[in-house]
Amino acid sequence: MTGDATASPLVLRAQGFGKRYGRTQAVQGLDLEVRRGEIFGLIGPDGAGKSSLMKAAAGVLSFEEGRLEVFGTSLDSDAAAERIKDRIGLMPQGLGQNLYADLSIEENVDFFARLRLVPKDELAERKQTLLAMTRLDKFRDRPMKQLSGGMKQKLGLVCTLIHQPQFIILDEPTTGVDPVSRRDFWAILAELLRSQGTTALVSTAYMDEASRFSRVALMFGGKTLAVGAPDELRQLARGVVVSVTGGEQVRTLDRIGERHPQVEALGPAVRVFVDDQDEAGGRAEIERTLDGQSQGCALDVSAPELEDVFIAMLRRRELVTLVPPKLPPARRAAAQNHDGVLAIEARGLGRRFGDFKAADDVSFQVRPGEIFGLLGANGAGKSTVIKMLTGILSPTSGSGQVAGADMRTAGFAIKERIGYMSQAFSLYMDLTVLENIRLYAAVYGLNEARTRERTAWVLEMAGLGGLQGMRASQLPMGQRQRLALGCALVHEPQVVFLDEPTSGVDPVGRRSFWDILFRLSREEGMAVLVTTHYMSEAEHCDHLALMYAGRVVADDSPAGMKAAVEREAGHLLEIRSGQPTETLAWLKQQGWRHSALFGTLVHCLPADPAVDAATLQARLGEAGLPAQAVAARPLSMEDVFVYRITDLEARERRA
Known part of the structure; x- marks a missing residue:
């Protein structure tokens, strides 16, 4: 050379x-x-x-x-x-x-x-x-x-x-x-x-x-x-993914987790990687695992994503151990009866900085036991809304309640009832695990006996037993994030706010973190409001609000948001072609704005919702760009996000 x-x-x-x-x-x-x-x-x-x-x-x-x-x-x-x-x-x-x-x-x-x-x-x-x-x-x-x-x-x-x-x-x-x-x-x-x-x-x-x-x-x-x-690489760990919806979700998760360690709750579904099975075998295995409890449940089988394969490879080589979390008993009764009181209610919240509107007429509701996702591009106003709801920032207009307290007048009462985990600063890195927990307990006014009780709970929840004397800076990112979550929960808040909580955390750590959030919401009735840029994580949320330029532009469940985009734009089409860049350029020329290159594949939403896979494949052939295959694919939350935001940007440019 x-x-x-x-x-x-x-x-x-x-x-x-x-x-x-x-x-x-x-x-x-x-x-x-x-x-x-x-x-x-x-x-x-x-x-x-x-x-x-x-x-x-x-x-x-x-x-x-x-x-x-x-x-x-x-x-x-x-x-x-x-x-x-x-x-x-x-x-x-x-x-x-x-x-x-x-x-x-x-x-x-x-x-x-x-x-x-x-x-x-x-x-x-x-x-x-x-x-x-x-x-x-x-x-x-x-x-x-x-x-x-x-x-x-x-x-x-x-x-x-x-x-x-x-x-x-x-x-x-x-x-x-x-x-x-x-x-x-x-x-x-x-x-x-x-x-x-x-x-x-x-x-x-x-x-x-x-x-x-x-x-x-x-x-x-x-x-x-x-x-x-x-x-x-997707072929390196043989198996299929089975999603189970319906029935009692926590019981289904526990039952499947006894035999299949690679399992997670994803929105209303329980999603499990079944080793060494094809579609029919995977379905039969989960039906046997549920042992007659699958009545009223729907089972959907799909090919694993690369993240599933990566985790399966780590698990099979014994590089990681997947242990489904079990929350230790808490003093507060699980899934309390809140008598219909909303955990969070924002009513027309607005915040100006001079002439700039960081938040504009923001309204949404979060119920107890619900995981609520606040999505938006950088600068959309998500952090501003969280700061107003937590009492850090006063609103210019509007009002709201958090855990039954008025955000404008409650003062410390709100802080006692909420937990907050920021992306930039949640832990003191030079302090040990134990010192961080005790510091937060003192900030929230817990007495000595209660501090000992809650410290034990946090250590067990975060899987940090035996690491009490280690400095936070020495912990792997996943353990550090679980410690930060534990510190935010040390006083047993009714509502927890999480700002980009898993940024930089590896896939195994992210799954463990979300497993804990699921248990907190379902077993303890805690309301969780989370912001994230991992669109795959948005699938974990029960409800989503999408923000753009300080406003809420969509408010629905993940499934509802996907269905709305499909009604407007048709099904997502995946093109497998030997000329992917040329195919993408042709689609753009034809006015297919929502088209993107994915390695050797092209994903697109039709400029005309009536266009299906067969029609598009014929048109590509006529244009001298024969496709090896064109197939409809389910929308991801990233597809939904990009469609909504780019559509709004295009409208603004035309205005």
């Missing part, structure tokens, strides 16, 4: 790659190849070794074991890394981490262009192209610190691409970004791949993003579990 980027089909080759931090082995014996022109994905939890590999590939981190080549150059010295740095673009993990807060969008781009020695006569054209592609061209003068999370990430990508690198390395670029901005981000990468032949190495904690990649490496504990195309 030579230093010529076009001389070899390989851009990156790792052989026995290993990285240590002191006594900690972060990566061990990793073998990997990234081919020219592909988007290669690294998927795994925090601590899997993704960032270490990416920084080493970018030439900014040394390593102790094995060999790492980029563009045929062995990265065994600073001089070697220097020789290839002009062909590489690195975007580190974290919103806006490679940007300067006080500089405007244009000033940030110009700074990186000068840093990368971009010729002045080429800068203007490149900048205009990239800013238009990311829809940032209208905000050139806005300071970076005033951008939403999605805009920061898109600006970070522009700055990474301004010198036209041949190999871009993006470390969790979509974490904390709303689904619309995520789709924009992936569309930009797909276009770069098509027009410039760029190669991308991308890490993500979103398992549902795997379909965007050409190939994927599943990582855990510093090693690769498997490498291949997404469709190939």
